[in-house]
Amino acid sequence: MRTLFAALTGLALSLAVGVASGADKLKVGYIYIGPIGDHGWTYQHNEGRLAVEAAFGDKVEVVYVENVPEGPDAERAITRLARDGAGIIFTTSFGYMDPTNRVAKNFPDVKFEHNTGYKRQSDNVSTYNARFYEGRYVIGQIAARMSKSGVAGYIASFPIPEVVRGINSFMLGAQSVNPDFKLKVVWVSTWFDPGKEADAAKVLIGQGADIITQHTDSTAPLQIAAEQGAHAFGQASDMIKFAPDTQLTAIVNNWAPYYVARVQAVMDGTWQSHDVWDGMSAGMVTMAPYTNLPDDVAAVAKETEAKITSGDFHPFTGPIHNQAGEMVIGEGEVLDDGVLLGMNWYVKGIDDKLPQ
Amino acid sequence: MRLQLQVRSQPSRAMTALSPVIAIALTVCVGGVIFAARGLDPLHALYVYFVEPVTTMWSIEELIVKAAPLVLIGAGLAVCFRANLWNIGAEGQFTAGAIAGGAIPVMAPDLGPWVSLPLMLALGMLGGMAWAAVPALLRNRFGTNEILTSLMLVYVAQYLLDWLVRGPWRDPHGFNFPKTVAFQDWHLLPTLGFGRVHLGAVFAVIAVVVLFVLMSRTLKGFEIRVSGDAPRAAGFGGFSRPRTVWFCFGLAGALAGLAGICEAAGPIGQLQPHISPGYGFTAIIVAFLGRLNPIGVLLAGIVLAISYLGGEAVQVELGLSDKTAKVFQGVLLFFILACDTLIRYRVRWVAGRR
Numbered sequence: 222m223r224t225l226f227a228a229l230t231g232l233a234l235s236l237a238v239g240v241a242s243g244a245d246k247l248k249v250g251y252i253y254i255g256p257i258g259d260h261g262w263t264y265q266h267n268e269g270r271l272a273v274e275a276a277f278g279d280k281v282e283v284v285y286v287e288n289v290p291e292g293p294d295a296e297r298a299i300t301r302l303a304r305d306g307a308g309i310i311f312t313t314s315f316g317y318m319d320p321t322n323r324v325a326k327n328f329p330d331v332k333f334e335h336n337t338g339y340k341r342q343s344d345n346v347s348t349y350n351a352r353f354y355e356g357r358y359v360i361g362q363i364a365a366r367m368s369k370s371g372v373a374g375y376i377a378s379f380p381i382p383e384v385v386r387g388i389n390s391f392m393l394g395a396q397s398v399n400p401d402f403k404l405k406v407v408w409v410s411t412w413f414d415p416g417k418e419a420d421a422a423k424v425l426i427g428q429g430a431d432i433i434t435q436h437t438d439s440t441a442p443l444q445i446a447a448e449q450g451a452h453a454f455g456q457a458s459d460m461i462k463f464a465p466d467t468q469l470t471a472i473v474n475n476w477a478p479y480y481v482a483r484v485q486a487v488m489d490g491t492w493q494s495h496d497v498w499d500g501m502s503a504g505m506v507t508m509a510p511y512t513n514l515p516d517d518v519a520a521v522a523k524e525t526e527a528k529i530t531s532g533d534f535h536p537f538t539g540p541i542h543n544q545a546g547e548m549v550i551g552e553g554e555v556l557d558d559g560v561l562l563g564m565n566w567y568v569k570g571i572d573d574k575l576p577q
Numbered sequence: 578m579r580l581q582l583q584v585r586s587q588p589s590r591a592m593t594a595l596s597p598v599i600a601i602a603l604t605v606c607v608g609g610v611i612f613a614a615r616g617l618d619p620l621h622a623l624y625v626y627f628v629e630p631v632t633t634m635w636s637i638e639e640l641i642v643k644a645a646p647l648v649l650i651g652a653g654l655a656v657c658f659r660a661n662l663w664n665i666g667a668e669g670q671f672t673a674g675a676i677a678g679g680a681i682p683v684m685a686p687d688l689g690p691w692v693s694l695p696l697m698l699a700l701g702m703l704g705g706m707a708w709a710a711v712p713a714l715l716r717n718r719f720g721t722n723e724i725l726t727s728l729m730l731v732y733v734a735q736y737l738l739d740w741l742v743r744g745p746w747r748d749p750h751g752f753n754f755p756k757t758v759a760f761q762d763w764h765l766l767p768t769l770g771f772g773r774v775h776l777g778a779v780f781a782v783i784a785v786v787v788l789f790v791l792m793s794r795t796l797k798g799f800e801i802r803v804s805g806d807a808p809r810a811a812g813f814g815g816f817s818r819p820r821t822v823w824f825c826f827g828l829a830g831a832l833a834g835l836a837g838i839c840e841a842a843g844p845i846g847q848l849q850p851h852i853s854p855g856y857g858f859t860a861i862i863v864a865f866l867g868r869l870n871p872i873g874v875l876l877a878g879i880v881l882a883i884s885y886l887g888g889e890a891v892q893v894e895l896g897l898s899d900k901t902a903k904v905f906q907g908v909l910l911f912f913i914l915a916c917d918t919l920i921r922y923r924v925r926w927v928a929g930r931r
Contacts, residue, residue, distance in 0.1 A: 293642065385753075563752050
């Protein structure tokens with residue numbers, strides 16, 4: 222019993238110590254949907270977090286919570302960071318949109334940055350996203366050049382505009398090389414489930430696809446492609462070390478510059494609510510090194526990448542037809558962001574029916 | 578010399594009281610070692626994990642929000658398990674309740690404020706009950722194993738919800754995202770206190786009290802216990818086993834369904850593909866942690882909620898990874914359940930070889 226008492230006293234003492242630490246630093250918080258070791262989506266956000274730490278050193282204290290389910294738990298986790306004195310909080314999954322906005326109303330002095338959403342219900346909420354579709358156009362071109370069967374397989378997560386846009390952009394890229402290119406899609410209803418993603422990759426390869434691409438976060442599809450002699454693209458992060466002979470390139474989400482800039486803005490007192498949708502031109506989307514492909518294919522890919530970066534070319538440039546064959550936009554015109562953000566239709570030639 | 582577990586002639590009263598204390602002492606020791614191995618001050622880490630969640634009003638309220646569905650479901654499951662009925666499909670009954678109750682705001686949004694909410698709650702309970710009735714029916718009619726049927730219906734319910742929120746029930750103005758419309762104010766449960774505590778917490782407490790009285794003071798409770806402990810004796814006593822099956826599944830399903838609609842009409846405020854972080858499964862642990870006693874379930878629900886909030890707190894304040902927090906949670910549950918063995922068994926050193 223006496224030891225129990227001693228332990229309790231110890232607890233009380235350590236409480237006093239715990240409260241005394243950490244003043245004057247800007248606290249920066251992150252909420253992650255997956256584990257930081259997913260080597261995809263969350264991994265890249267965490268790289269951004271580390272960049273903030275590296276850039277500001279002692280001036281910031283950076284904390285994160287990983288594996289936070291979308292729903293009531295998210296609201297609690299975000300509130301905890303805000304109550305803990307965080308000055309700016311990045312919530313890095315679409316499903317955190319409503320929780321982020323609700324918490325933001327209760328903490329007007331804290332800045333909130335929600336990734337991939339569209340709601341900014343108070344002036345301390347910003348949204349930011351990257352134009353991943355720019356990278357998807359480039360890998361679509363590579364796929365069409367590298368495929369022998371003329372069929373690619375796409376592992377898709379949820380039929381939301383973000384994902385549909387990626388599929389369309391990939392297909393437009395492929396069709397720019399081979400108008401008869403085929404694309405098969407499997408919906409796995411998850412962002413991260415190595416088992417399901419691996420099964421989907423096997424199914425797609427079984428159906429004749431020799432190029433695999435994915436809008437899910439694990440490295441499993443690449444590894445299956447490697448086993449079965451197909452080629453594949455990394456997702457969100459450079460996954461080359463998981464499939465050194467298989468990855469052709471990867472679309473890399475580079476959040477670091479944005480995170481550093483936003484934290485700096487809070488420190489300077491210049492932070493303002495905004496909606497950012499940056500792509501290659503701002504360095505938010507980059508391509509991993511082109512590997513395992515002939516020089517001429519790499520050269521074309523680099524050229525496309527350069528044209529998108531400079532703004533000379535937009536992946537959604539007409540003529541674009543939908544699956545029913547109707548023209549959505551004519552020669553030389555470009556789909557505007559409003560259409561892109563609400564995209565819920567396939568372009569012509571995709572061998573799948575969009576789940577509705 | 579070897580260690581042997583010996584059955585006690587009757588459960589030890591001393592151990593009944595002491596086993597949670599031993600369990601917590603062991604958890605503190607092992608947890609301390611884990612935290613120290615991660616380079617943290619073990620006492621401070623334990624403080625953050627266990628004590629901090631109950632030091633502020635906000636976290637106490639959050640604790641209640643987290644515990645309410647666990648207690649509500651766990652109390653019903655405890656009754657099932659007492660009757661030796663293995664309903665492990667509460668997650669599905671939870672989901673079915675949310676769907677049934679959620680039908681009102683989605684399909685009849687203009688129904689008046691005074692009608693909507695009571696109707697939603699009633700439908701939620703009916704939905705959960707209906708979902709639980711399937712394994713009960715199969716068990717009574719065909720002797721089907723209820724473990725498998727109730728578990729498999731979880732996936733059916735989840736896919737049904739998935740289909741609804743991506744298909745017919747999707748918010749037409751929601752950019753194609755898989756969510757229903759946000760519930761109107763009058764579809765939401767009134768909150769208590771300053772934060773997110775809602776009426777579901779009150780329902781949980783009422784359920785605990787009612788079930789406690791039912792199980793310990795009424796003939797029905799006696800019937801359920803005998804039916805579980807000694808089915809043949811129950812048969813000779815004139816208790817109908819099928820009736821017990823219907824009753825227990827119906828009750829557990831209704832409570833799980835109520836928990837489901839309370840989550841949808843409470844903290845979530847709409848239907849979406851994922852409405853539960855596994856409450857229905859965690860509630861199984863809660864039921865056993867509470868020794869299948871409704872009051873025990875209430876305490877166990879709170880302990881588990883603390884372990885969730887504590888797991889988050891150590892991530893935020895100590896930079897511990899989510900994995901370490903989960904390992905610690907596992908250690909806690911392991912010791913609590915393992916120490917309960919001491920109530921029915923004694924540990925003895927036996928001399929000689931086997």
